[in-house]
Amino acid sequence: MSWVEVxxxxxxxxxxxxxxxxxxxxxxxxxxxxxxxxxAASPFCLIATSGADGTCDVSPKGDxxxxxxxxxxxxxxxxxxxxxxxxxxxxxxxxxxxVGLIYLLPGRTDTLRINGRAxxxxxxxxxxxxxxxxHRPKLALVVEVExxxxxCAKALMRSALWKPxxxxxxxxxxxxxxxxxxxxxxxxxxxxEDYYGPSYANRLY
Numbered sequence: 001m002s003w004v005e006v007x008x009x010x011x012x013x014x015x016x017x018x019x020x021x022x023x024x025x026x027x028x029x030x031x032x033x034x035x036x037x038x039x040a041a042s043p044f045c046l047i048a049t050s051g052a053d054g055t056c057d058v059s060p061k062g063d064x065x066x067x068x069x070x071x072x073x074x075x076x077x078x079x080x081x082x083x084x085x086x087x088x089x090x091x092x093x094x095x096x097x098x099v100g101l102i103y104l105l106p107g108r109t110d111t112l113r114i115n116g117r118a119x120x121x122x123x124x125x126x127x128x129x130x131x132x133x134x135h136r137p138k139l140a141l142v143v144e145v146e147x148x149x150x151x152c153a154k155a156l157m158r159s160a161l162w163k164p165x166x167x168x169x170x171x172x173x174x175x176x177x178x179x180x181x182x183x184x185x186x187x188x189x190x191x192x193e194d195y196y197g198p199s200y201a202n203r204l205y
Contacts, residue, residue: 047141051092098116121140126140
């Protein structure tokens with residue numbers, strides 16, 4: 001395979017051109033009232049972390065809209081919910097606190113981005129405000145905001161993410177089938193289909 005690699009910031013800038021003033025000036029160090037409104041309306045975010053050795057992870061987090069708790073204008077908290085217990089992102093945070101978040105609002109093509117420093121908290125008064133269906137989180141990711149801005153709509157417009165006519169959920173085998181094929185588990189496909197079937201929704205919390 002042959003390619004031409006970009007090896008310097010000067011070369012990168014030559015290819016992309018200068019940053020337009022509107023983009024250069026859009027980030028801010030604390031939450032605006034509109035940022036709070038976005039967080040209150042968003043049911044989903046992606047959390048990017050990096051370990052001490054530079055290896056990266058992106059973890060999706062989702063809950064009812066407004067699941068992110070705003071502590072103050074520079075601090076937010078994201079509840080942890082039951083998952084597969086790998087906790088890759090949490091391990092990264094323990095070694096390197098820098099995180100990047102992207103908040104989506106279904107139907108909107110712009111996004112909210114937050115960069116900051118995170119810590120893992122196992123108990124706080126605000127946990128009582130994160131209870132969903134009677135379940136109180138055991139952990140929360142507390143993020144000290146360093147940079148926040150709204151990101152332009154082009155990526156989601158190009159992808160047509162929210163247009164149902166472009167969706168193709170059947171492009172790959174079902175999730176149980178993928179698990180059976182890729183992980184070589186002892187469970188039968190029927191057992192996996194039962195595990196990931198309708199009762200799966202009962203184990204969200």
